[in-house]
Amino acid sequence: MLQTIIRHTLRVPRAAAPAGDGSAVARQLDVVLLSVGFKADRALLDHLSTVEPGAAVDLAVAVVDAVRGLVGDHVRHNAYFKKFPRGVPDTVEFWVSCLRHTGGSGVVDLLTLPGYGRYQHSFADLLAAHDELIPSIKDRVTVVHLGGTLEEETHALYRSLAESVTPLGEADLLLLAELAVTCGDVELETVPVRENRAVLNAARLADGRPLVAVDTVVDVLRAACQASGGDVTLAEPTRFRSFTRRERRVLLAALDRVVAGHAGKLGDVSRFAERFKRLGSYLHAYETTAYPGAREVFDVARGDRRVSSVAGRAERAFADGDVSRAAGVLTAAPGLLMRSLDRLLRQADPVDDVLAAVGEVLGSVSGRVLCSVREHLVNRATPDAARVFTTRSRRAWVTDDTRPPLPRAVIARVSELIDAELAGRLPSGGRLVVDPAVLDAALPLSGKASEDGFAVLPRGSRTHVEGEVLRFFTYWRQARETTDFDLSVLLLDSRFRYTGHVSWTNYHDGGAVYSGDVTEAARGATEFIDIPLDSLDAAYVVPQVNVYSGEGFNDVAESMFGWMLRDRAQAGAPFEPRTVRTRSDLRGSGRVALPVVFARDRAGAWTATWLHLYLSGSPRFNRLETNQASTSALVRGLVERKYLTVAYLAGLMRDTEVSGWEPGMRPEEPVTYVGLHRPEGLPEGSTVITLETLNRLVPA
Secondary structure, three states: OHHHHHHHHOEEOOOOOOEOOOHHHHHHHHHHHHHOOEEEOHHHHHHHHOEOHHHHHHHHHHHHHHHHHHHOOOOOOOOOOOOOOOOOOOHHHHHHHHHHHHOOOOOOOHHHOOOOOOOOOOHHHHHHOOOOOOOOOOOOOEEEEEOOOHHHHHHHHHHHHHOOOOOOOHHHHHHHHHHHHHOOOOOOOOOOOHHHHHHHHHHHHHOOOOOOOOOOHHHHHHHHHHHOOOOOOOOOOOOOOOOOHHHHHHHHHHHHHHHOOOHHHHHHHHHHHHHHHHHHHHHOHHHOOOOHHHHHHHHHHHOOOOOOOHHHHHHHHHHOOOHHHHHHHHOOOHHHHHHOHHHHHHHOOOOHHHHHHHHHHHHHOOHHHHHHHHHHHHOOOOOOOOEEEEOOOOEEEEEOOOOOOOOHHHHHHHHHHHHHHHHHHOOOOOEEEEOHHHOOOEOOOOHHHOOOEEOOOOOOOEEEEOOOEEEEEEEEEOOOOOOEEEEEEEEEOOOOOEEEEEEOOEOEEOOEEEOOOOOOOOOOEEEEEEEEOOOOOOOEEEEEEEEEEOOOOOOOOEEEEEEEEEOOOOOOOOOOHHHEEEEEEOOOOOOEEEEEEEEEOOOOOEEEEEEEEEEOOOOOOOOHHHOHHHHHHHHHHHHOOOOOEHHHHHHHOOOOEEEEOOOOOOOOOOOEEEOOOOOOOOOOOOEEEOHHHHHHHOOO
């Protein structure tokens, strides 16, 4: 848990150890951290200096291991061509040389050649072929801070995850489930996200305790899915396990409480009728009469009783052409009304009844949904060049936008209502200090729109990229079968048309260069691509990782993607941790990963826009050339889309002094700081919101 906290928060729990002289360990830690692009704050160094040396060493080792894992330096990143980026041959020339060494003729599979796809040198040989890294003032330095005790930091992390106002990503949900077992007695203010409630309730179920914060039958279904090791989001079916008698009573009692006196709650059952039927068989619901409400749930699931849902009644109103009636029906389900708003506004004439319904329910809708609708409206004045659909599992597909645009006057009226509601929920007064680098970060409305890693921003976020050479890397380690991942880069012009690519089929293009193809990863493998930002002709650079053969992203033992920034004058090995700007895990159900896209504006400046998407691809032999068209359309749809950002929420805050953060600032009074990472120099009592806690900005 110690390293988990450090990786997640960049805070180091205090050592529970006798006093002593650990000053030598503190000095050594500072040197080692700088070598991987981190530094300890003064409080952490002072704390280590007063701890018994053995305990200080243990804590220092944990810190170093944690931050090395953050940037991907916990594994060895070997390159196929030992001197990469120097000396990479022409593609065909290299293939011919591989054939020459076989002495064969006729049709030959590259993958069977002894010199192709397998490292011909050790990692030590690679390091020996490169000079030491030449330091640059542009190299990244990230501060690691001293925290509270291990118990305090564990409880703080538990509360942060459980009380999140936006859904968590897969890794954080797993972490919350782990923490719920040991921190179940920690008092929580509220748990607004239903998936989080289900995770906490699954832990309570295991202890035989009643479920809490359950107000729909679907909440109980989620808890049962989580307890069975299934999908708490309900995106995928769950194979329920056998429940103990005590667990069955807890689940049946929860269903009974939800339905008692609220027959309308049964309207939710039909959405998941098959799953409720299966759950009922595992709960032996008809073997007792003690829970009549629960029996009603399973009567509806089996079709023995019919209950009309809010969505069903609204659909009948739409079918009758009565949009005003549909809006009125949907006021009983405020979130559903807001998610149906585009359809209502397109079909209503006039829109006054719809706007009246919106005004009636706004106060009952979560801030996350309000922000999602507000972002949607920003993009509805004109048709999208390409309409992009994304799933909870980050799969994506593209289609034409056939919807008529909404009138600008209507968009303005609804946006004004939403802005007023959100502004009223935001804190007012005090001083807000914002790092300019985070202003273009998209609001993290769902952890599903991001990946676990280091310095990873939500989908749609834009960050400025300053450097002469951009270096991508991908690393994977197979679990059970031979697996070949391929790093590629698609180059597009300003109109998103193909201008070139770099991959295992084309080692060079426009100054970009590929490190060589590795086709198996029993001990791990890395591929790199260098992009000369200062001389490249392309307007868009789209890195992608293709599963050519073997295990997928969810199946390998480990996989990651990241990028480094360097000056041309810098030497060093292909992978240097202090030049890593970001590293993200690759965990998705598709066979083609699209982590990010880089764009150059008319002035020549580059920005990165996070995608966090996966294309389905083919079961085998995925190549950039086979998904070029779909990737181009997808990238265009996402790059041209407007996103709600941190700057939007900062602009809504009333009676709050908002200022930008500058290096070296030393505020005299506590402030609320928002930035990518916590800086040094913040007064005691300041509220700090960084990448890991950006979702705290979204109003509840």
